[in-house]
Amino acid sequence: xxxxxxxxxxxxxxxxxxxxxxxxxxxxxxxxxxxxxxxxxxxxxxxxxxxxxxxxxxxxxxxxxxxxxxxxxxxxxxxxxxxxxxxxxxxxxxxxxxxxxxxxxxxxxxxxxxxxxxxxxxxxxxxxxxxxxxxxxxxxxxxxxxxxxxxxxxxxxxxxxxxxxxxxxxxxxxxxxxxxxxxxxxxxxxxxxxxxxxxxxxxxxxxxxxxxxxxxxxxxxxxxxxxxxxxxxxxxxxxxxxxxxxxxxxxxxxxxxxxxxxxxxxxxxxxxxxxxxxxxxxxxxxxxxxxxxxxxxxxxxxxxxxxxxxxxxxxxxxxxxxxxxxxxxxxxxxxxxxxxxxxxxxxxxxxxxxxxxxxxxxxxxxxxxxxxxxxxxxxxxxxxxxxxxxxxxxxxxxxxxxxxxxxxxxxxxx
Amino acid sequence: xxxxxxxxxxxxxxxxxxxxxxxxxxxxxxxxxxxxxxxxxxxxxxxxxxxxxxxxxxxxxxxxxxxxxxxxxxxxxxxxxxxxxxxxxxxxxxxxxxxxxxxxxxxxxxxxxxxxxxxxxxxxxxxxxxxxxxxxxxxxxxxxxxxxxxxxxxxxxxxxxxxxxxxxxxxxxxxxxxxxxxxxxxxxxxxxxxxxxxxxxxxxxxxxxxxxxxxxxxxxxxxxxxxxxxxxxxxxxxxxxxxxxxxxxxxxxxxxxxxxxxxxxxxxxxxxxxxxxxxxxxxxxxxx
Amino acid sequence: xxxxxxxxxxxxxxxxxxxxxxxxxxxxxxxxxxxxxxxxxxxxxxxxxxxxxxxxxxxxxxxxxxxxxxxxxxxxxxxxxxxxxxxxxxxxxxxxxxxxxxxxxxxxxxxxxxxxxxxxxxxxxxxxxxxxxxxxxxxxxxxxxxxxxxxxxxxxxxxxxxxxxxxxxxxxxxxxxxxxxxxxxxxxxxxxxxxxxxxxxxxxxxxxxxxxxxxxxxxxxxxxxxxxxxxxxxxxxxxxxxxxxxxxxxxxxxxxxxxxxxxxxxxxxxxxxxxxxxxxxxxx
Numbered sequence: 012x013x014x015x016x017x018x019x020x021x022x023x024x025x026x027x028x029x030x031x032x033x034x035x036x037x038x039x040x041x042x043x044x045x046x047x048x049x050x051x052x053x054x055x056x057x058x059x060x061x062x063x064x065x066x067x068x069x070x071x072x073x074x075x076x077x078x079x080x081x082x083x084x085x086x087x088x089x090x091x092x093x094x095x096x097x098x099x100x101x102x103x104x105x106x107x108x109x110x111x112x113x114x115x116x117x118x119x120x121x122x123x124x125x126x127x128x129x130x131x132x133x134x135x136x137x138x139x140x141x142x143x144x145x146x147x148x149x150x151x152x153x154x155x156x157x158x159x160x161x162x163x164x165x166x167x168x169x170x171x172x173x174x175x176x177x178x179x180x181x182x183x184x185x186x187x188x189x190x191x192x193x194x195x196x197x198x199x200x201x202x203x204x205x206x207x208x209x210x211x212x213x214x215x216x217x218x219x220x221x222x223x224x225x226x227x228x229x230x231x232x233x234x235x236x237x238x239x240x241x242x243x244x245x246x247x248x249x250x251x252x253x254x255x256x257x258x259x260x261x262x263x264x265x266x267x268x269x270x271x272x273x274x275x276x277x278x279x280x281x282x283x284x285x286x287x288x289x290x291x292x293x294x295x296x297x298x299x300x301x302x303x304x305x306x307x308x309x310x311x312x313x314x315x316x317x318x319x320x321x322x323x324x325x326x327x328x329x330x331x332x333x334x335x336x337x338x339x340x341x342x343x344x345x346x347x348x349x350x351x352x353x354x355x356x357x358x359x360x361x362x363x364x365x366x367x368x369x370x371x372x373x374x375x376x377x378x379x380x381x382x383x384x385x386x387x388x389x390x391x392x393x394x395x396x397x398x399x400x401x402x403x404x405x406x407x408x409x410x411x412x413x414x415x416x417x418x419x420x421x422x423x424x425x
Numbered sequence: 426x427x428x429x430x431x432x433x434x435x436x437x438x439x440x441x442x443x444x445x446x447x448x449x450x451x452x453x454x455x456x457x458x459x460x461x462x463x464x465x466x467x468x469x470x471x472x473x474x475x476x477x478x479x480x481x482x483x484x485x486x487x488x489x490x491x492x493x494x495x496x497x498x499x500x501x502x503x504x505x506x507x508x509x510x511x512x513x514x515x516x517x518x519x520x521x522x523x524x525x526x527x528x529x530x531x532x533x534x535x536x537x538x539x540x541x542x543x544x545x546x547x548x549x550x551x552x553x554x555x556x557x558x559x560x561x562x563x564x565x566x567x568x569x570x571x572x573x574x575x576x577x578x579x580x581x582x583x584x585x586x587x588x589x590x591x592x593x594x595x596x597x598x599x600x601x602x603x604x605x606x607x608x609x610x611x612x613x614x615x616x617x618x619x620x621x622x623x624x625x626x627x628x629x630x631x632x633x634x635x636x637x638x639x640x641x642x643x644x645x646x647x648x649x650x651x652x653x654x655x656x657x658x659x660x661x662x663x664x665x666x667x668x669x670x671x672x673x674x675x676x677x678x679x680x681x682x683x684x685x686x687x688x689x690x691x692x693x694x695x696x697x698x699x700x701x702x703x704x705x706x707x708x709x710x711x712x713x
Numbered sequence: 714x715x716x717x718x719x720x721x722x723x724x725x726x727x728x729x730x731x732x733x734x735x736x737x738x739x740x741x742x743x744x745x746x747x748x749x750x751x752x753x754x755x756x757x758x759x760x761x762x763x764x765x766x767x768x769x770x771x772x773x774x775x776x777x778x779x780x781x782x783x784x785x786x787x788x789x790x791x792x793x794x795x796x797x798x799x800x801x802x803x804x805x806x807x808x809x810x811x812x813x814x815x816x817x818x819x820x821x822x823x824x825x826x827x828x829x830x831x832x833x834x835x836x837x838x839x840x841x842x843x844x845x846x847x848x849x850x851x852x853x854x855x856x857x858x859x860x861x862x863x864x865x866x867x868x869x870x871x872x873x874x875x876x877x878x879x880x881x882x883x884x885x886x887x888x889x890x891x892x893x894x895x896x897x898x899x900x901x902x903x904x905x906x907x908x909x910x911x912x913x914x915x916x917x918x919x920x921x922x923x924x925x926x927x928x929x930x931x932x933x934x935x936x937x938x939x940x941x942x943x944x945x946x947x948x949x950x951x952x953x954x955x956x957x958x959x960x961x962x963x964x965x966x967x968x969x970x971x972x973x974x975x976x977x978x979x980x981x982x983x984x985x986x987x988x989x990x991x992x993x994x995x996x997x
Binding site for chain 2 (some may be wrong): 720725726728732733736737738739740742743746754756757758759760761807808810811813814815820824826827828830831832833834835836837839840841843844845848863864865867868871874875876878879882883886889897899901913914916917920921924927928930947950951954961964965967968971972975976980981983997
Binding site (some may be wrong): 037040043045064066067068069070071074075078079080082083084258285286287288374 | 751752755769777842844846847849850899930931934938939940948951952953954960
């Protein structure tokens with residue numbers, strides 16, 4: 012297959028650095044992320060002499076990758092959109108297992124299990140994001156005489172107190188172009204983990220309980236108690252639905268804060284820095300862990316990660332996979348971007364700022380860790396009906412109808 | 426003219442390319458529409474049943490119908506009005522470029538442009554969206570243009586389509602309008618016809634076949650409309666359209682069977698318009 | 714006399730200018746935004762920047778600088794040309810030949826063929842990607858420019874043939890009869906008669922094909938791929954949006970850069986949309 016690609020390029024008269032000993036990898040990254048990955052690839056090449064050709068196709072990756080795979084023309088490796096999509100490629104017989112190629116003991120078992128389908132491992136996580144965080148502006152929050160919440164009741168107390176003072180407690184942004192709705196799914200997942208526990212969460216992911224189950228319903232209701240309350244959210248429900256997720260936290264640091272709390276994963280840090288270049292991140296920006304709700308389940312953590320899988324088994328692919336899994340590659344990648352390393356041997360000193368180091372520390376100490384449920388579900392649910400359901404629910408559609416519609420999609424998809 | 430088999434020489438390159446890039450994949454699509462999500466199990470008409478009965482598809486049908494009426498009316502109507510009116514002013518070239526400009530914009534960029542039109546901010550904050558700025562300046566409350574269902578958000582999406590495609594209609598109709606011999610219109614005016622009568626009885630009959638072409642093109646475009654909806658709402662809040670459902674089923678949800686069935690439904694929907702066109706071509710040939 | 718004439722035409726001018734302003738406003742927003750710093754884009758409307766003279770000093774070329782100095786920008790520009798220009802010419806040539814045959818040659822099954830061709834307009838090209846790419850792999854065309862020229866031509870042909878067939882069909886019969894009496898062959902009639910008379914429609918059809926190919930991303934990504942040696946400008950544009958949709962300030966500038974070429978093409982072809990070419994012919 013690589014040969015065919017080479018011939019194709021020859022036809023176009025475009026031979027450039029295509030020697031034996033090369034791997035191709037398709038990714039969706041751009042900008043800083045692409046530059047950081049290129050650094051990893053360059054370091055690998057310097058060590059092994061194997062060329063890494065990085066093909067960035069942007070946000071159309073799911074489409075392009077699915078097409079290439081179906082047409083029998085996949086790259087050597089690719090960044091998977093999510094574990095659910097990886098499982099789909101496994102089901103189509105496209106991916107190779109990596110159990111024997113990579114030393115999997117370097118990873119926490121949670122990350123290995125997440126890439127496991129039918130007892131075989133089909134991908135490696137090169138980094139992770141911690142999702143269960145509530146961001147705040149310390150100056151603004153303390154000026155109101157309030158402090159980070161340790162429990163759901165305290166969180167509600169902060170919310171109600173601010174609202175009673177005529178202030179808006181939460182900044183929520185659910186808009187994300189074609190992927191609108193996903194930030195809401197993270198809320199539901201965090202709440203599910205804290206009200207129903209990890210076992211029921213897993214059953215929910217695997218559709219062993221229906222969407223109309225009382226536990227799912229309760230999670231939506233707790234989410235709705237905050238986000239559907241017009242007085243609790245910046246711009247009300249229309250604001251939550253219309254404002255882009257990346258723009259939404261910016262109002263926390265406005266001269267007169269537009270809101271005080273924002274629930275989002277570690278990566279939001281770069282958006283805050285982009286909107287407010289004047290901030291000193293370690294001093295002006297802080298987060299606390301999304302607090303426990305039902306004491307029985309404590310404080311489970313929700314996360315996601317960057318997953319790489321291989322479509323071909325060549326010596327070069329093996330070498331690159333081993334390198335990506337190792338602490339050196341992750342130190343370059345995570346150090347540049349402030350992502351959290353998955354390899355347990357990575358030295359915490361690589362993190363660019365205290366916030367990231369703190370998040371890495373929290374993730375390491377996790378008693379219960381679960382992956383973003385929507386990323387694990389079949390795409391028709393996890394990247395379709397669930398997203399739409401969030402938007403419908405927040406925009407006022409009755410909850411029972413929302414859950415029934417997601418359930419209908421789930422029944423067709425599982 | 427009758428010239429043996431020479432016509433095949435003229436047609437061969439086109440037929441070859443059409444066969445390879447459109448006909449063969451269509452046959453493949455029809456075949457896959459009877460198979461399951463991974464194209465490995467035969468499922469009969471099950472995909473078609475789902476395509477015609479599931480709630481998301483029914484909403485998509487409704488929206489495509491709304492697009493069909495509103496979008497076609499506005500693009501063809503405004504294109505015609507502009508083609509006729511612009512012929513009378515000296516700054517025609519500039520205005521034409523302005524109307525045509527959106528055609529030159531890729532859909533990624535168009536998405537950004539319209540964000541700056543439809544953006545919503547709470548009434549207490551400075552508005553960054555043009556429409557809400559106007560609404561607030563007039564004393565109203567900001568509106569979630571892409572959220573208020575079922576009319577405001579669908580019409581907001583259709584407005585983007587009209588903004589893009591009116592330029593197409595204008596350019597094609599204008600080219601035809603300039604083909605009308607000035608003498609015919611002058612003669613009508615000398616006979617005492619007013620401008621409306623000239624338009625109605627000289628211009629329209631002359632433009633009839635071009636109008637039919639432009640309308641057909643717009644109708645086909647409506648059936649296939651995808652980019653605008655995908656980038657702005659991806660079908661949320663009941664704004665979905667058929668082609669977006671197909672794209673999602675195909676590339677996001679990996680359901681090749683259902684996606685293929687939806688594509689076949691699209692193809693069937695065009696047939697009535699084909700029949701009308703062929704009748705028109707026959708008439709055209711009979712009179713020339 | 715002149716004053717009343719202007720007064721009479723005032724509504725006409727007002728109507729046209731109002732429409733033009735409505736059409737221009739969104740693009741103007743894009744243009745103004747492309748000169749503003751990132752954090753300002755989200756804190757105030759673009760029109761406030763325009764009407765506040767004290768703001769004007771904050772307009773900056775930084776966004777353009779960042780976009781244009783991006784690695785591989787020149788190559789992307791070149792690739793877009795390599796993809797678009799041959800495709801447009803190829804499509805027009807093939808479509809014109811076919812439209813001529815479908816309009817003026819008598820043979821069995823002509824109407825049926827025409828109907829099939831028009832019917833193909835409705836096929837969503839997304840459905841063709843997998844089977845065609847599979848074929849390209851066998852023919853070793855994937856990742857090559859000739860492959861994408863042919864693909865874009867195939868996708869553009871139905872509409873082009875339809876537009877051209879309609880125009881050719883409206884040419885008067887006497888035109889051909891007199892040509893053939895003068896001893897012209899059908900091909901000579903096509904080159905010497907049909908093509909010159911069809912300049913306006915060829916120009917407009919050419920523009921549209923040019924635009925679609927220039928602005929295409931999906932087809933290029935599937936058949937050519939995302940490597941820097943082959944990827945077009947639209948990929949650079951889409952990568953600027955970022956994997957999470959940030960960086961609109963760069964996107965606004967990039968969008969304008971990518972619009973420049975199609976606008977130049979449109980403006981330079983506009984002189985062909987003139988009265989008289991066809992009018993004279995019809996009279997004769």
